[in-house]
Amino acid sequence: MDLTWRLIRGGGSRGLLGSSLTVVAVAVSTALLLFAVAVNVAFAGRAERAAWRNPVTATGTPRALEAVRVEFAGDRVITVVHVAVLGLGVRPPRGVSPLPGPGEFVLSPALARDPSAARRFPGKVVGTVGDDALVHPGELVAVAGHAPGDAVMTATWRGDHRLGVSATKVSGFAGAQDNMAVGYRVLAALAGVLMIVPLLVFGGAAARLTVARRDQRLAALRLAGATPGQVVAMTVAEAVMTALAGAVLGLVLYAAAAPSLQRIEITGGTWFASDLWPGILPVAAVLAGVPLLVGLSGIAGLRRVVVSPLGVARRATPPAMRFVRVVVLMGALALVPALGAGARPTTILVVLTLAFLALNFAGAWVVGLIGRISAAGARTPARLLAGRRLADDPKSAWRTVSGVALTGFVAGFTGILTPSAEAGSDRMTALLLHDVRVGTLVVLAVSFLIAIVSAGVTAASSVLDRRQTYALLRLAGTPLEVLDRARRMETLVPLTIMGGGSILTGVLCAAPFASLSPSRDGVLTLLCCVVLGFGGVVAAGALTRPLLRAVATDPAPRPD
Template sequence: MRNLLDLTWRLLRGGGRRGLLGSSLTLAAVGVSTALLLFAVAINFAFAGRAERGAWRNPEPPTGATAGGPPRAVEAVRGEFSGDRRITVVHVAVLSPGVSPPRGVSRLPAPGEVVMSPALAELARDDGSVGRRFPQKRAGTIGDEALVHPGELVAVVGHAPGEDIMTAKYKGDYRLGVSATKVPDLTGSPSPDAGAYQALAAVASVLMVVPLLVFGGAAARLTVARRDRRLAALRLVGATPGQVVAMTVAEAVITAFAGAVLGLLLYTVAIPPLSQVRIAGGAWFASDIWPGPLPIAAVLLAVPLLVGLSAVVGLRRVVVSPLGVARRETPPAMRFVRVVALLACLAAVPAFGAGASVTVVVVVLSLSFLAVNLVGPWVVAMIGRITARTAKRPARLLAGRRLVDDPRSAWRTVSGVALTGFVAGFIGLLAPSASISVENDPVTAWLLQDIRTGTLIVLLVSFLVAIVSAGITAASAVLDRRQTYALLRLAGTDLSVLDRARRLETLIPLTVMGGGSIAAGMFCAAPFARLAMSATGGLTLLVCAAAGFAGVIGAGALSRPLLRSVTTDPAPRPD
């Protein structure tokens, strides 16, 4: 085993300048996907932390004879606004001694006293209208452990049990109205709003994580032709299948682990700007954005495992038919069962509606995502056959033949944008309009603004994945085919023809699969669209489609100098 590892390390180091470039592409791909994966995981912990810190303001009465013991306090919560900033006021009356304050609150105020968060105390000092709302004596502070977000405006006002506000019932929206509740302690439970945000975060995570996992798996197949030919040669000179698999896993895991560590560093650097994104009225504590040691360790272990597994799956041809790989034979066509899997997932969508649980929505979206990724290479192969048969120019013929010869590689180049199209199609219909102002309805306007912010974040992450994926895989494809490109150039093919063929190889499947993915996303969103469908959805889709095409074209253009470089090699040979 040690000899295999030594040989793997020698091959990894001795690949030359272009071999080093190929490993660097994999390193960059894994680093970007790891950083974004950490973000997708962290948002769930961030919203869970907010829900936990704000639970004490959502009083929960005992529901059984012994649940929580007898009532020892009365709690009433109301919301009000100062401009566009929300002030949460918690009214408390103690029924029996010994009631502990919530974690983060210095002490419970007595009747006629008030405890404020630092931001509210500063606002009351600077703004006389806010100060006049709280004439009570200042009795303490509310720390970060009791605040949903930094700078939150919160007050705890002490009362006697018999005061009117301690016997009030709900008036209007529960988020603004007042209702007194007798409770055994001041712990409470997460509010419905907090639960809604957690549900939305879970859906957003799926919309980001699945493309990231696909991208991470594709990273293991970068520079695949170069590595497959090298391993096939080793297989033909006597290496066993187990040795070939072990070498591949070792090479992939070494590179992937280094990329995962790089991704962790990138995410750490990104935490300060990420913490300034305002959701639900405020920014984030840095500890919210940091997912913690166990999730980080899980990601750092899962990413190399995924890359190693993907590399092993791609070794079937090398292990079973090394001679075919060495001779660069076209692999057999993929089966129609891939399309059946996608149709089955889409057929299940109408059975669910807006009342479906979050778990159901997450499962349906995940399966639809994976089915789109599964059917992608099959569709690309079909597009290649049609393109080659109808080609009237050399560049189009070359592009069609390349799509038929290696549809998986072509799909990897456009998969990021195609899956982003699915995301855009899904959330484009659900993007709420901005017609509700803060003065008609502040709570609803606030929620819709948060949904728009979340939509923008998901799209930005998806497009970042798509553009980085397109750029890295395009460069990798040039390295994989450098011998073919160089031989065609020596045979007299003009460089502009090769470059045009390379562009068509991306743009043709991108047009078909991008449009199909947008349609599939819209179809999956249809059962939920009645919740927030607006006229802005069409504009969102148009912008997404234009940005996706522009990003892929721009990313592909970056590898044009590399194409020129590999075609100038006077003696092209395999690595």
Template sequence: MRNLMALTWRLLRGGGRRGLLGSSLTVAAVAVSTTLLIFAVAVNFAFAGRAGREAWRSPVPAGGTARAIEAVQADLVRGRLVTVVHVAVLVPGIAPPPGLTRLPGPGEVAMSPALAAIANLPELVGRFPRTVAGTVGDAGLIHPGELVAVVGHAPADPVMSGRGTAGHRPGAPATRVAGFEGATTPDAGAYSALAAVASVFMVVPLLVFGGAAARLTVARRDRRLASLRLVGATPGQVVVMTVAEAVITAFGGAVLGLVLYAAASPPLTRVEIAGGPWFVADLWPGVLPLAAVLLAVPLLVGVSAVAGLRRIVVSPLGVAKRETPPAMRFVRVTGLLVALALVPTLGFGARVGVVVAVLGLAFLSLNLVGPWVVALVGRVTVRAARGPASLLAGRRLVDDPRSAWRTVSGVALTGFVAGFVGLLAPSSSLSAQDDVVASWLLRDIRTGTLIVLVVSFLVAIVSAGITAASSVLDRRQTYALLRLAGTPLEVLDRARRLETLVPLTVMGGGSILTGAICATPFAKVGVSSTGAITLLVCVVAGFAGVVGAGALSRPLLRSVATDPAPRPD
């Protein structure tokens, strides 16, 4: 085992400048995946944390002896929501709510720092008692800068009996409680459900991208491992070497991704959801979730690398001779058909877990269907070819549809997200409601949609750029031989563009349609011109991003195509 690890490390270090470039591409891909994966995980913990800090304002009636009375009111002051919690102690010794060291007594008030800073505004003068009993700390606030006051009363005060609430927006009526644990509010539950769905839209492309990172520069590594297999290496030794190489590079990328996320966290806290920004601690899911991500990403990359070893173990000579692998079968489409058949069971009455499972199945199935469709598109392209560029592109799609799919999978999967959220983009007229909280929800849906699309496009464009460069490195010998045989560089570059744009057009359109179909049970949210504009922008940005990412690797193509002495690794 020690000798195998030493050989793996030597091969990893001794790959030369282009071998180092290939490993660097893998590290970069894993780093981006890890950064965004941590963000997708942290979003759920962040909303759960907010729900926990808000719960004390949703009083639960006492099942036995009541120890306090709690009433909650909400009002607007210069466009900002002010939450006032009225409390009256029935039994001394009751523990205060989160963020308070003690409950204010009758005629006392505790304010959040933000509310205390504006307490002299004319609209607030005389609204609260003059005696300040303390401060509502971060543990009792939904977000930084929230305006919250806790006012102490005697049990006989009108507000504690349900009277005296005229002129205020709805909150929670006077309730006899045993404590201030509270319950999750409906709004908090809605945000948590939307965060779970958004996580599916972000996590699935990241998992696909992370798995694809294990197959970057696949031809170089496969030929090298096939050579070792032919000279006597056992299947077990080949697997160990592959896992070791993949895990070493992936772990380095995962650590780099954690560093990038730490750098990105402060700006992310400024994104306002549900009326305010975030505490820094909200965006850190904890030691165990972070450790799980840092372990899961290298494991995923290692498993994906091993999954591609079947041909090397079974037919190393075929790999060394670069024979065309067997065609993929129609069975790959089965999962997508099952997911689409389950779509009519979804809707607002369905459980969040069921919605997430069906959408996740459809999303993952698109990744399985992609290579099969690419191979089919390649055969059609070969038959319809009218020039050398289209013929080369079609043959390449047929020979290695998985590699071609890796280049366009990011944008294609983003098409699913765009098709889903584009159809459901709420119209501006829906946000003009009297209730500032239904308004926040609709505005936040638009904000969340934008965040999901930005994350998805970032993954897609980075994926396209990295896999395009990796593909050039994989085929550098083929490019150099074609160039020496007289093929113009422009033909090679045009073939490479067609190899990307043709399957992107087919799979991108199919993914958008699939996403729209999955969104139909939820269409009563409201469909407007905003959805069509979002969809159009997504299509244009997706194509432009892939074309631009491919153009960045053109100097690399020129470099490998003009190499006068192509040689295998």
């Protein structure tokens, strides 16, 4: 630990800048990972709080009657739960106090403040529907007390089942999660996969930032007598120290953003503050898991340093990657026909996760192929430099564009499934489609934030990795404009090809679901995604141009 800390400090300002890039990358990954986890916890909490309104038929002696009706006040939904007690000792639902008797009402705070409440519920208000019984803050809920023989408790409901149910004989008011609540949880899990997988990829890539500089340093130590165990231990120590600092910073960022996230409206309302707190155990798991992931990713590429430190020190070109990476992607895509309306949610999540990971696995191989083709057909110095760089180190080039490419997968998958604004023939199908649109925009926003941060951080890291090469080329007479143009080409060329391929892969994975929600806005969504993705990468490259100028004009370039 002491030697690792000395080496970090001994790297000077640029060495500290490289470590800072890792901290930033891990912080963004941690904050967004906490959000992805919190989304699933929040929907689970909503489903549990709303379960009491979905009555379950008594298996023994019934103790109460429960009927549910949904009304509308303009665009606002009012849920009215009618109850009638059949025996003594019936406990009210959690959050409802007390259980109303005949002619009495219990109202949620927002409904009690509504001017029309007295007209809609002309009886004695005896209590409050608290937060534990509400789906979201400001929800309009009333519990109406009745005698068992009242008309509402004996009538048969003949309307839409989503707007009400006939009175049910129940043993208590625990209830069960309804189909819509389960559907929202499945959609939340799907959104979690679409957000978490690129986050894990980005978090793992954070450990590989400035990897060339680190490998050179470790190879020198290995040649000086350091054992393989010492090299691995130093790598883990450096990765864990920076990742832990980034994880803590990410928790702070998420806590600062939580009040704004609470205002996102889903299922008709915003969120309670407690909804967006994942819980002690999930937070602890994230704070421990992120440094562990970064540490494992850091040692994953140490084989050459341990086995062939002289080759690393001499900057020998590593062996080419195998075509098996593409075979893995093809195998994952072959599972796509198993998806569709009848597929289990677990199957959908597993197949999408495999497709995501396989796309990331194959990306570096494709980038290397692009580099070889570009170098072979180069007609300008910038194109030759870009092609040779892509062919020599495709993994590093893929890390720069992987964020936007994987976001292309998300955009392709969600784009054709985004419901049109005019879709929906009634208010309840309309509310659901509104929620799907909002959820899609949230997923895309998170994905693009990952992509843009990833592009900026990896672009800066790439410049630091090659600072000696840039400086030597500049001293040899290469114009700075040529170096900058080559750097742009080695980003935009693979981004165009891999981004387009990722979008098509996402569309392919979404095709089995297209009949469920045909979209007229999908093309516009995809176009916006493409523009934002390219714009973000170009902007990230422009922001790192001063760093390129600084390292390229170093009058005495030397290795770390």
